[in-house]
Amino acid sequence: MSGILDIDHLTVTLAGEDRPKPVLSDVSMSIAEGEAVGLVGESGSGKSMTVRSIIRLLPPGARMEGNIRVRGVDLGTLRGAALRKMRAEMPVIFQDPRAHINPVRSVGDFLTEALRIHRRMSRAAAEDRAADVLDEVGVSEARRRLRQYPHELSGGLLQRVMIASALLAEPRLLLADEPTTALDVTTQAEVMAVMDELRRERGLAMLFITHDLELAAAICDRTAVMYAGRVMEVRASASLLERPLHPYTAALATARPSIERKVDRLTTIPGRPLSAFEAPDGCAFNTRCAHVRESCREQRPELRTLLDGQVACVRVEELQAVSHD
Ligand SMILES: Nc1ncnc2c1ncn2[C@@H]1O[C@H](COP(=O)(O)OP(=O)(O)O)[C@@H](O)[C@H]1O
Ligand SMILES: [Mg+2]
Incomplete structure (x- = not known):
């Protein structure tokens, strides 16, 4: 089987x-x-x-x-x-999210890249989708988070961002x-x-x-x-x-x-x-x-x-x- x-x-x-x-x-x-x-x-x-x-x-x-x-x-x-x-x-969701996210790119860029490139979504549509999933994984003020950089987030929040990113890949x-x-x-x-x-x-x-x-x-x-x-x-x-x-x-x-x-x-x-x-x-x-x-x-x-x-x-x-x- x-x-x-x-x-x-x-x-x-x-x-x-x-x-x-x-x-x-x-x-x-x-x-x-x-x-x-x-x-x-x-x-x-x-x-x-x-x-x-x-x-x-x-x-x-x-x-x-x-x-x-x-x-x-x-x-x-x-x-x-x-x-x-x-x-x-x-x-893959790894133990150390910081080692697997580009520190100089915003959370929004990180989350929307695949949607924009592979699914050809517009930036606005991709950001809507990313914000929805951030919300689902329990990240508050999702819109504001999209503008933030990895160092501005705690380990727990960053791991939620990684989970959101994994889920966005469906x-x-x-x-x-x-x-x-x-x-x-x-x-x-x-x-x-x-x-x-x-x-x-x-x-x-x-x-x-x-x-x-x-x-x-x-x-x-x-x-x-x-x-x-x-x-x-x-x-x-x-x-x-x-x-x-x-x-x-x-x-x-x-x-x-x-x-x-x-x-x-x-x-x-x-x-x-x-x-x-x-x-x-x-x-x-x-x-x-x-x-x-x-x-x-x-x-x-x-x-x-x-x-x-x-x-x-x-x-x-x-x-x-x-x-x-
Ligand atoms: N890049 C590497 N080069 C050489 N040996 C490695 C490397 N990564 C892991 N190992 C070795 O492979 C074995 C299994 O490691 P790993 O799968 O990381 O274990 P676990 O995740 O269960 O702690 C260990 O003996 C570790 O030392
Ligand atoms: Mg291990």
Whole structure:
């Protein structure tokens, strides 16, 4: 079955200083029309590289194996104008909006450029449209904002401008790479709520990247957990959070700070997260897993279908039987 996005056996290797550096290893996942999928994992696990592979903006010298299809079209076959058009249909909202907006151009120019050039709208019509969408994403005094410059806006407002810009492209798929991580907690919640609401209203599919398992679960239909450039588990969000199958997911779920839990009981996963190029033989998580056995060091576990999703752990049935006695 083909969804809006299908990633099949994606392996990405960067040109390292002395040898090639794998950053994604055999990643497969898909997103259905209108579905929101969370991509969660610690820093360095390959979340951003996944997005950069989708929009084909990998560092120079990167090698990509496997394929990525958008509505059945293999992105690897697209060049030039066709690739630019496809990119425009799946805008990315990045963590740091300031790094992705031209500081010397007004918000209005930024928001109306594509409408004027690609849709041949008049300046006045494009500004009307931009002001309407700014209003929708909760930016007050939209008309005045169009005359302002990025440095005059707070991080939260600027991220709303980025969301407005993404929506103006009338996409079918939104890519969001930690869109609220750089914002303070209150602003984070507001921006998240706006994005979530507008996405649902429009029936947009979304790949939502975060290191916060709970946040992903709250706004996404399914959540994929990534470690060392691999997908460890992907399942319906609610059950993944309630009953994680992979020991890594379980560790992430326990490590998350919670208001119900006392701070001194906050546990962290022992050791530091590994990137794909540091992964040991067998299961990538075997250096940190509390349930490691010899078999975990021998063979890389396949993603297997289980319950409402897939999980890559050879011991999962055994461990579930124990924890549910
Ligand atoms: N431009 C780059 N050049 C070399 N290595 C990179 C570059 N960007 C990211 N990496 C490496 O790729 C791996 C995955 O990174 P990334 O996808 O950014 O992780 P995440 O977004 O999950 O934190 C990391 O080991 C990181 O150090
Ligand atoms: Mg990242």
